[in-house]
Amino acid sequence: MWRYGGAVVRCGAKALVEGLERAGVEVVFGYPGGNVIDIFDCVRTAKFRFVLGRHEQGCVHMADGYARSLGRPGVALVTSGPGLTNTITGLGAANMDGVPLVLVCGQVPLDEMGTDAFQEADTTGLTRAVSKHNFLVKSADEIPETIAQAFYIATHGKPGVVVIDVPRDCQRAQTAAKYPARVSLRAYHPERFASSAQVNRLARLVNAARRPIIYAGGGVIAAEASADVVALAHKAGIPVVTTMMGIGAIDSDDPLSLGMGGIHGEPAACRALADADLVLALGVRFNDRTAAALPRRQWARIVHVDCDASAINRNVQVGFGIVADVKDLLATVDSRIRPASHDEWVTRCRQTGDEGDCDACATSPKRGYVVPKAVVDSVCRAAKGSLVAVTDVGQHQLWAARYLRHVRPRCFVSSGGMGAMGFGIPAAIGAAIARPDMKVVAFVGDGGAQMTAEELVVAAELGLPVVFVVFANGTLGLVRQMQKADFGSRFFATTMRSPDFVKLAGAYGVRGVRVSDQARLDAAVAKAIRTRAPVLLEVCIDPETLA
Amino acid sequence: MKTKKAIEETYRLNCFVENRPGVLARIVGLISGRGYNIQTLHVGPTEDGTVSRMRIDVLGTARVVDQIILQLRNCVNVIEVTCRKR
Numbered sequence: 001m002w003r004y005g006g007a008v009v010r011c012g013a014k015a016l017v018e019g020l021e022r023a024g025v026e027v028v029f030g031y032p033g034g035n036v037i038d039i040f041d042c043v044r045t046a047k048f049r050f051v052l053g054r055h056e057q058g059c060v061h062m063a064d065g066y067a068r069s070l071g072r073p074g075v076a077l078v079t080s081g082p083g084l085t086n087t088i089t090g091l092g093a094a095n096m097d098g099v100p101l102v103l104v105c106g107q108v109p110l111d112e113m114g115t116d117a118f119q120e121a122d123t124t125g126l127t128r129a130v131s132k133h134n135f136l137v138k139s140a141d142e143i144p145e146t147i148a149q150a151f152y153i154a155t156h157g158k159p160g161v162v163v164i165d166v167p168r169d170c171q172r173a174q175t176a177a178k179y180p181a182r183v184s185l186r187a188y189h190p191e192r193f194a195s196s197a198q199v200n201r202l203a204r205l206v207n208a209a210r211r212p213i214i215y216a217g218g219g220v221i222a223a224e225a226s227a228d229v230v231a232l233a234h235k236a237g238i239p240v241v242t243t244m245m246g247i248g249a250i251d252s253d254d255p256l257s258l259g260m261g262g263i264h265g266e267p268a269a270c271r272a273l274a275d276a277d278l279v280l281a282l283g284v285r286f287n288d289r290t291a292a293a294l295p296r297r298q299w300a301r302i303v304h305v306d307c308d309a310s311a312i313n314r315n316v317q318v319g320f321g322i323v324a325d326v327k328d329l330l331a332t333v334d335s336r337i338r339p340a341s342h343d344e345w346v347t348r349c350r351q352t353g354d355e356g357d358c359d360a361c362a363t364s365p366k367r368g369y370v371v372p373k374a375v376v377d378s379v380c381r382a383a384k385g386s387l388v389a390v391t392d393v394g395q396h397q398l399w400a401a402r403y404l405r406h407v408r409p410r411c412f413v414s415s416g417g418m419g420a421m422g423f424g425i426p427a428a429i430g431a432a433i434a435r436p437d438m439k440v441v442a443f444v445g446d447g448g449a450q451m452t453a454e455e456l457v458v459a460a461e462l463g464l465p466v467v468f469v470v471f472a473n474g475t476l477g478l479v480r481q482m483q484k485a486d487f488g489s490r491f492f493a494t495t496m497r498s499p500d501f502v503k504l505a506g507a508y509g510v511r512g513v514r515v516s517d518q519a520r521l522d523a524a525v526a527k528a529i530r531t532r533a534p535v536l537l538e539v540c541i542d543p544e545t546l547a
Numbered sequence: 548m549k550t551k552k553a554i555e556e557t558y559r560l561n562c563f564v565e566n567r568p569g570v571l572a573r574i575v576g577l578i579s580g581r582g583y584n585i586q587t588l589h590v591g592p593t594e595d596g597t598v599s600r601m602r603i604d605v606l607g608t609a610r611v612v613d614q615i616i617l618q619l620r621n622c623v624n625v626i627e628v629t630c631r632k633r
Contacts, residue, residue, distance in 0.1 A: 124569050133623045136569065151564040153623055187565055311619035313610070495565050 007176035012140030013038040017240035019147030033079020035106030038171040054454040058426040060090025065427030070434035073100035081119030092130040096417030100159035109169040123165040132160030152183040156188025158308040194324040203336035209278035217244025218284015225327035226409040237341035247412040272349040376403040383439040391426030392448030395477035395547035422451030433466040446498040459508030460536035473541040505536035518538040553608040557633040562601040582593040
């Protein structure tokens with residue numbers, strides 16, 4: 001590094017690492033390779049922490065778990081070709097749930113691009129469908145500004161994934177380019193504000209409603225608007241239903257909390273959505289799992305608030321759409337909302353009807369098994385309100401979503417939109433790095449656990465006190481459940497031999513404990529959560545238990 | 548209430564975009580990714596060399612085309628989108 005005419009000249013790789021430092025990055029998750037080796041040489045002396053994953057998908061899920069639980073962009077660094085292709089599932093999972101994430105990847109030198117060079121892949125082409133935006137750097141001089149723009153795009157408007165593809169010759173070339181003081185993008189201005197007419201109409205609707213419901217989604221968590229939503233609910237006497245991504249927006253013990261809606265949600269929450277005369281949908285995108293539980297006749301009664309204009313009227317034709325930041329809008333409308341209470345309606349919403357048999361919450365398990373709800377309850381008790389619950393995808397995810405209590409905002413981390421199996425273990429590692437003040441517990445099934453089990457060794461290497469709870473039933477339970485319900489119990493490819501997870505954990509340096517007796521569950525969970533090192537609990541679940 | 552069957556018609560989208568590599572691919576991918584065919588596509592420069600103009604004809608229902616426009620406007624390199632029925 002030297003000075004030339006007042007500017008600091010350094011190689012592109014160094015400029016990139018400086019850019020990440022200037023962007024406020026504290027942790028980078030990644031995996032090295034030939035076309036990022038110059039960047040790694042600079043990361044060696046960087047101000048941020050570097051965490052080495054064991055597979056690029058794991059690295060991106062770690063950055064995702066870090067971002068979701070902390071509310072700051074996650075960053076991953078991988079090599080070209082296979083390094084990049086391995087990240088696709090991770091990028092899709094983050095982007096679909098609106099998680100701010102920046103992926104930097106190496107690329108073959110510019111003059112070799114398009115020649116089928118060793119470890120070459122069309123990064124911008126491959127990542128286009130799983131990112132909000134991507135950049136191909138064409139010269140070292142572009143690097144600082146590209147980094148700044150990437151973080152701006154990832155965090156402004158609806159958050160998402162931004163990929164920066166950096167050819168190796170650009171990493172090695174010298175540049176004097178500086179990190180910009182501010183970012184201005186000619187065509188991207190995502191800030192949207194409600195008009196005063198919209199605010200007035202919203203206030204009139206809320207004030208006139210007799211049976212209002214708030215439906216809070218992941219956008220409420222992302223906008224840090226949970227407290228504002230709860231304040232509105234209490235001021236105007238409105239019960240609150242959340243989506244899966246909205247879990248944590250309101251405390252489960254709040255008298256106005258009805259739990260999760262949607263096809264896998266609480267029957268009471270779904271009934272409330274169906275009976276309401278006003279559905280105030282905040283930061284939700286009405287994906288199919290949510291919309292299917294909402295009768296069509298209710299669509300006209302929905303006021304849909306989201307920062308993404310394209311989310312409104314995408315899946316349901318709503319009565320009134322407002323494109324705005326949820327937090328801004330609630331602050332603006334607050335003075336026009338009249339204090340009210342709808343006691344009769346709230347009581348009606350909270351009534352539990354005929355919920356049917358629930359074998360996931362049975363009180364006495366079959367011999368040799370534990371009951372899923374007992375596991376979730378036990379974790380909640382042991383973590384005493386300082387829990388970050390990370391889930392994989394499947395039955396255990398639905399059990400966690402329904403039975404977890406006292407989850408704070410950003411403390412339920414789950415791949416909702418993409419439903420990416422393999423998310424749980426690495427995302428929990430990312431969350432544990434982001435939130436050392438909290439107890440991080442990963443709920444995973446035996447299918448998803450085998451997709452990214454290699455990352456367990458990272459938890460052991462870093463001594464992260466994560467509790468990995470494997471709900472082991474030897475089946476791919478949620479798909480098996482669909483075969484039972486919709487395919488006349490013609491089970492196929494959903495029963496499998498699982499490894500001995502206790503031994504597997506041991507091989508990775510993680511203490512493993514099997515729990516097959518419900519009487520021993522609480523003690524095992526409490527001890528695992530107290531341990532200042534990673535622990536894997538294999539809990540034996542009856543494969544016939546449905547979610 | 549009887550729902551009217553949605554009619555497919557041809558719409559012409561006029562887009563002004565930043566003249567950068569990859570922008571055309573992103574826009575075309577956004578439309579084809581939803582399973583809709585582009586009937587005609589013209590791309591050319593404007594007086595401002597940093598801005599390109601795209602004229603895209605797509606066959607779809609009003610609802611789908613509205614969605615496409617909103618998603619195009621979300622694109623980082625798209626400056627302006629207008630639409631009219633052909």
